[in-house]
Amino acid sequence: MxxxxxxxxxxxxxxxxxxxxxxxxxxxxxxxxxxxxxxxxxxxxxxxxxxxxxxxxxxxxxxxxxxxxxxxxxxxxxxxxxxxxxxxxxxxxxxxxxxxxxxWPAAPAPQRFVGVIQNSQAEPLWVLEARSEDGRRYLSAQGVQVDAPADGKAFELWLLPRSGAAISMGLLPTADEEQAAALTEEHLQVLRRSRTLAVSLEPAGGSPTGQPTGPVLYQVRMVTL
Missing domain, CATH: 1.10.10 (Arc Repressor Mutant, subunit A)
Incomplete structure (x- = not known):
């Protein structure tokens, strides 16, 4: 040879x-x-x-x-x-x-991130899944055993970069409901780097400022499948 x-x-x-x-x-x-x-x-x-x-x-x-x-x-x-x-x-x-x-660049491999938000008793509240495949990017949240908050409040999900402001991913559903939010390529890049999301308690309809205004109740680190 x-x-x-x-x-x-x-x-x-x-x-x-x-x-x-x-x-x-x-x-x-x-x-x-x-x-x-x-x-x-x-x-x-x-x-x-x-x-x-x-x-x-x-x-x-x-x-x-x-x-x-x-x-x-x-x-x-x-x-x-x-x-x-x-x-x-x-x-x-x-x-x-x-x-x-x-x-010709290779087609990007499908990506999937999952995480389970739990309460202090380690009971699952929401199951989160982020996917990127076939040109589609989205983040879905499935309510497991969580009731709607009292006093007209709402649970809001935030994507936490390593540095900089939190990014709202929308309101979270209650038990037996599911919601999905579109992910931009920028969102996906943040998720790849930090893998961290958080849940805050906000007024009905979500934060009026675009940033968390109520207490941050839960955090979760996503894992890759």
Missing amino acids: KADRHERNHALAAEYVLGTLTGAARRRFETWMLESPRVRRQVWYWERRFQALNGAIPERRPPAVVWRKVRGRIDRPGSGARNLWWPVGGLLAASLVIAVMLF
């Missing part, structure tokens, strides 16, 4: 994951993988990139006419000479895919 060159190795790793690296070349590359942690990392990189692409493309079954045309070309007399071009065509196709993948 030739000297370890970054760009060349990346191309070989991509061909290996695609399955277009075959025969003795594939066996040599597998031996090299056992010897080189760097080459193994390059293979893992391409496995993640192609897996993300696979998940972003909806599965579709080709029409039957396509298979008939492929079969007709394969079985056509004299096709043996044309078959000599198949390896060349395969390499060209692999090169095209590799070039596209180098400049």
